[in-house]
Amino acid sequence: MAPRAMIEVVGLHKRFGEHEVLKGIDLVVEEGSTVVILGGSGSGKTVLMKHMIGLLKPDLGQVLVEGEDIVPLGAAELEVVRRKFGMVFQAAALFDSMTVFENVSFPLREHTRMSEAQMREVVRQKLDIVGLHQVEAQYPADLSGGMRKRVGLARAIVLDPKIVLYDEPTTGLDPITTEYVDDMILEAKAKLGVTSVVISHDIASSFKVADKIAFLSGGHIVEQGPPARLRNAQHPALKQFLHSWFEKNE
Amino acid sequence: MANGADAPGQRSALAQGFGDLSKLVVGAVSDLGGVATLGAQVVRWAARPPYRVASFFSQLDFVGVGSTFIVCLTGTFTGMVFAHQSARAFELFNAESMVGPTVALTVTRELAPVFTALMVTMRACSAMCTELGTMRVTEQVDALETMAVNPIQYLLVPRVLAGLIMVPVLTLIFDLCGLGGGYFVSVVVKNVSAGTFIARTQQWLDPEDIVEGLIKGAVFGLTIALIACYKGYNASGGAKGVGQATTQAMVQSALGIFILDYFVGVLLH
Numbered sequence: 001m002a003p004r005a006m007i008e009v010v011g012l013h014k015r016f017g018e019h020e021v022l023k024g025i026d027l028v029v030e031e032g033s034t035v036v037i038l039g040g041s042g043s044g045k046t047v048l049m050k051h052m053i054g055l056l057k058p059d060l061g062q063v064l065v066e067g068e069d070i071v072p073l074g075a076a077e078l079e080v081v082r083r084k085f086g087m088v089f090q091a092a093a094l095f096d097s098m099t100v101f102e103n104v105s106f107p108l109r110e111h112t113r114m115s116e117a118q119m120r121e122v123v124r125q126k127l128d129i130v131g132l133h134q135v136e137a138q139y140p141a142d143l144s145g146g147m148r149k150r151v152g153l154a155r156a157i158v159l160d161p162k163i164v165l166y167d168e169p170t171t172g173l174d175p176i177t178t179e180y181v182d183d184m185i186l187e188a189k190a191k192l193g194v195t196s197v198v199i200s201h202d203i204a205s206s207f208k209v210a211d212k213i214a215f216l217s218g219g220h221i222v223e224q225g226p227p228a229r230l231r232n233a234q235h236p237a238l239k240q241f242l243h244s245w246f247e248k249n250e
Numbered sequence: 251m252a253n254g255a256d257a258p259g260q261r262s263a264l265a266q267g268f269g270d271l272s273k274l275v276v277g278a279v280s281d282l283g284g285v286a287t288l289g290a291q292v293v294r295w296a297a298r299p300p301y302r303v304a305s306f307f308s309q310l311d312f313v314g315v316g317s318t319f320i321v322c323l324t325g326t327f328t329g330m331v332f333a334h335q336s337a338r339a340f341e342l343f344n345a346e347s348m349v350g351p352t353v354a355l356t357v358t359r360e361l362a363p364v365f366t367a368l369m370v371t372m373r374a375c376s377a378m379c380t381e382l383g384t385m386r387v388t389e390q391v392d393a394l395e396t397m398a399v400n401p402i403q404y405l406l407v408p409r410v411l412a413g414l415i416m417v418p419v420l421t422l423i424f425d426l427c428g429l430g431g432g433y434f435v436s437v438v439v440k441n442v443s444a445g446t447f448i449a450r451t452q453q454w455l456d457p458e459d460i461v462e463g464l465i466k467g468a469v470f471g472l473t474i475a476l477i478a479c480y481k482g483y484n485a486s487g488g489a490k491g492v493g494q495a496t497t498q499a500m501v502q503s504a505l506g507i508f509i510l511d512y513f514v515g516v517l518l519h
Contacts, residue, residue: 055392055396079399083398091389093388093393094393
């Protein structure tokens with residue numbers, strides 16, 4: 001039996017003023033898979049991801065989450081859909097006035113009736129998953145970039161979402177931390193069985209974590225498929241994008 | 251030849267002047283529309299559960315309790331200065347007994363709401379705008395949305411309600427301090443009889459004068475909190491953008507206070 005589509009983007013168009021960023025995107029994210037949307041800076045990756053969680057409305061097209069079109073939904077209905085998601089932001093987007101514990105427990109406070117002790121236990125478990133210990137009382141400003149990203153992931157998975165979105169998870173990190181974040185994405189998938197969508201321009205990370213890569217260029221997904229197939233793709237924009245990296249690293 | 255050479259330059263300067271003016275007008279109208287729309291959204295989200303009582307009280311504390319000392323200080327010295335200046339003028343006509351009513355009427359109707367709103371703008375609204383702007387540019391506002399928490403309800407409703415409620419309360423405190431300062435200068439420094447000061451003030455000052463000041467305080471409080479929230483919530487462009495948003499919020503709030511002061515005053519009479 002073929003895996004069901006968790007997110008389906010159909011004929012998505014988005015324009016900001018004169019600039020048409022997305023010109024008819026079609027993409028299927030299957031349940032339990034990790035899809036990397038690869039593309040250069042300004043190619044519209046973040047715009048596409050924001051449509052998936054309803055932060056932006058398309059000019060034309062559909063975004064189906066578990067078969068439900070979220071485009072016509074109002075603010076209150078979107079809040080219900082968003083509880084299926086966790087999102088890890090490029091710069092973590094932790095609340096800087098809150099401790100790590102308060103940040104990670106924030107969705108629990110908002111959407112559950114857990115006691116303080118139950119929340120402490122859940123937060124500890126999620127921090128364990130991302131490899132952090134004894135940091136609950138620290139503020140985001142006291143943490144390194146990599147640690148902040150891990151706290152961001154702990155917060156994203158604290159309500160056990162079905163889907164986790166990663167916005168440029170390895171941008172600005174050193175190679176060792178990058179590898180750690182890649183492993184973190186793979187472990188989150190293995191331990192929690194979540195569906196993941198990663199947007200990135202980091203070729204090495206993309207090929208490491210992806211089940212499927214979709215290459216975004218000129219407002220279109222010009223190639224998509226398993227990493228091994230894309231490695232030999234013939235589309236000129238993708239060839240150029242991959243060429244320089246593989247030449248240096250092989 | 252000189253005239254011929256200057257004409258295109260003058261036309262271009264004139265065109266640029268009109269261009270700048272039209273941009274200013276369009277920007278002002280756009281901001282006015284934005285603030286009004288945000289106000290409507292705040293009303294809508296304020297009525298819907300969950301009611302964020304802790305956050306509301308925290309903002310009451312920040313806007314109100316946190317501003318009490320500077321409002322007291324401003325009120326006291328404003329009353330003292332006003333009493334000192336009006337005593338000098340009334341001395342010329344042997345009418346020192348009118349110092350008390352003059353201070354009382356001016357402070358309660360005009361100076362208290364205007365100066366209180368200006369102090370709250372500088373102390374609390376600037377911080378509000380910067381905090382919200384920083385949250386916006388560091389994607390903390392987006393993070394709230396992705397966690398199915400409405401940022402208007404979570405961030406803006408408590409701040410706007412705190413402005414609406416606490417500026418009139420602080421206006422009342424300003425009234426008391428201003429009258430106290432005026433009493434001190436009139437009675438202790440200028441040797442006006444305490445009985446005369448109190449009796450004349452009671453004779454001239456009506457409760458409606460105090461209520462007028464409180465209504466103005468509420469209007470100003472709502473306006474400055476909405477402007478600070480609107481500018482901060484829509485900030486973009488990193489640290490520079492947040493700085494620009496805060497500057498714009500301060501300037502527009504101060505202008506808004508003086509413009510509204512006239513219209514509210516006219517409407518109430």
